[in-house]
Amino acid sequence: xxxxxxxxxxxxxxxxxxxxxxxxxxxxxxxxxxxxxxxxxxxxxxxxxxxxxxxxxxxxxxxxxxxxxxxxxxxxxxxxxxxxxxxxxxxxxxxxxxxxxxxxxxxxxxxxxxx
Amino acid sequence: xxxxxxxxxxxxxxxxxxxxxxxxxxxxxxxxxxxxxxxxxxxxxxxxxxxxxxxxxxxxxxxxxxxxxxxxxxxxxxxxxxxxxxxxxxxxxxxxxxxxxxxxxxxxxxxxxx
Numbered sequence: 001x002x003x004x005x006x007x008x009x010x011x012x013x014x015x016x017x018x019x020x021x022x023x024x025x026x027x028x029x030x031x032x033x034x035x036x037x038x039x040x041x042x043x044x045x046x047x048x049x050x051x052x053x054x055x056x057x058x059x060x061x062x063x064x065x066x067x068x069x070x071x072x073x074x075x076x077x078x079x080x081x082x083x084x085x086x087x088x089x090x091x092x093x094x095x096x097x098x099x100x101x102x103x104x105x106x107x108x109x110x111x112x113x114x115x
Numbered sequence: 116x117x118x119x120x121x122x123x124x125x126x127x128x129x130x131x132x133x134x135x136x137x138x139x140x141x142x143x144x145x146x147x148x149x150x151x152x153x154x155x156x157x158x159x160x161x162x163x164x165x166x167x168x169x170x171x172x173x174x175x176x177x178x179x180x181x182x183x184x185x186x187x188x189x190x191x192x193x194x195x196x197x198x199x200x201x202x203x204x205x206x207x208x209x210x211x212x213x214x215x216x217x218x219x220x221x222x223x224x225x226x227x228x229x
């Protein structure tokens with residue numbers, strides 16, 4: 001029944017490693033997002049995809065590469081992890097009908113810790 | 116100047132009182148505004164959205180928008196301990212498409228005191 005799901009929930013890794021986070025939504029939404037929430041709880045958009053096409057890339061380092069195999073899935077691959085990448089990463093989805101009222105539904109988050 | 120500004124708090128309100136949360140934004144072309152609630156360790160969830168000047172009420176929650184002053188607020192009436200959370204204001208500039216780019220404020224931490 002989970003609307004937006006992410007795996008894994010926790011990720012602890014060493015600097016320099018490569019890791020991936022997966023996201024799936026079963027709401028039939030056209031748009032999916034990746035957000036980063038830092039230790040001060042600031043939530044910032046990283047990427048947005050609409051029907052598998054990238055529509056927003058918020059000056060994220062190219063070590064971060066999103067991939068959308070279909071409109072229900074959006075994965076995030078991170079190369080050469082750095083200490084500053086430690087954060088909670090949220091996936092979200094929304095319909096693409098009306099910017100005034102479209103609700104973004106967030107996944108449970110993935111807490112990434114880089115040692 | 117930050118795009119979306121909120122007082123970080125913490126804001127402490129007695130149970131049963133009205134909690135007032137404020138948000139200002141810098142981009143005059145912003146067209147729609149959202150309040151999200153985030154409990155500690157959880158994901159944000161939408162409380163209310165508003166895009167027309169004035170008040171919008173939903174149960175104990177009222178959102179107020181004043182585009183001339185670039186100000187949006189959230190009032191919570193009859194505050195309950197379960198309202199204790201961080202409240203995030205989000206602004207969408209609007210486009211011909213959807214809500215593809217929300218800009219969030221840093222959030223206000225609200226504590227309801229029993």
